[in-house]
Amino acid sequence: MLLALTACSSSDDKSSDSATPSAASTNSTSASASPQVSGSITVFAAASLKESFSTLGKQFEAAYPGTKVTFNFGGSDTLAASITAGAPADVFAAASPATMKTVTDAGDGAGTPTTFVRNQLEIATLPGNPQHIATLKDLTKPGLKVALCAKTVPCGSAAQKALTASHISLTPVSYEQDVKSALTKVELKEVDASVVYQTDVKAAGGKVDGVQFPESAGAINAYPIVALKDAPNATAAEAFIALVKSAEGRKVLTDAGFLNP
Missing domain, CATH: 3.40.190.120 (Osmoprotection protein (prox); domain 2)
Structure with missing residues (x-):
């Protein structure tokens, strides 16, 4: 009987030991599937977005502790020219499809720009x-x-x-x-x-x-946004765009007077 109990105990211990690595492996796989948002990003945005994007930048930093959002606000045509000339940036938000086209035609956009608001x-x-x-x-x-x-x-x-x-x-x-x-x-x-x-x-x-x-x-302008091809922090860039297009982001923008896309 003692031998039988010892054998059962040994079997249970081995079963328990073999289950632990499997769980750890699952957790590890899950974590690697969801990249952590960290570090700094630079957002080039039309001057008219200054107040609302500054608010969204603070929300982003609060949602992802340790991150930092730096903005470059200005005329969309000037910003587009800077991007095509090689200025380092992660996100571009323009005040018209025409100025966004300058960037995408140069092959500097990552993916297809999407309209997130309009302005009158x-x-x-x-x-x-x-x-x-x-x-x-x-x-x-x-x-x-x-x-x-x-x-x-x-x-x-x-x-x-x-x-x-x-x-x-x-x-x-x-x-x-x-x-x-x-x-x-x-x-x-x-x-x-x-x-x-x-x-x-x-x-x-x-x-x-x-x-x-x-x-x-x-003469209503549509505002497109896109992550840039050579973004130094592509993961954070996509996360910032997701915030802009979220319900929370939409509220900040419409409260500022922007129209829905």
Whole structure:
């Protein structure tokens, strides 16, 4: 009987020992299938995304402790040129498909860009709208100083599209390299008005007033986003894009005034 008990005990121990490596192996396989998000990423994004993406960057760092998101905000055309020239970046979020095409045509995108939001133009005026600007055509009033985004920048291209469709000829006092610069001209009272995005008017708070105009409905910009082919941190890049497109990301963006894609 003692021999039988000893044999059973020995058999159970061996069975238990053989099960342990199997479980460890399963856990190891599971862990390797889900790469850990860590390290730093650099996101090149259109200037109009500054406030909302800065918020999402903080959310990303909180969700993945130890990560760091660095942003480069600016005119989409300038950012695209930097990427095709070899500037190191992980993610590109543009304010128009045309500027994104510059990057994908050069073979610098990883995968197909997806539209995550849209944006609509609005006229930014001085607080209280002292010049009583009510329409797009009002921007042509004699003596009125207006700033526009450069024609190569998505906000400038959209503004030109709205003006052309309305048969309005407008010569601004300055063309700015990104939408934030155009908005700043109004905030500093260097111009009476500027054509910017509705998100920028909202972000400015009481520093400017916003005037909607119907022609803007025909010049809405789609915003595409893509991970870059030579991204130094491809895993984190995909995780950041996933956050942008998630329900949480969509809420941050729509709260900022962006339209659904």
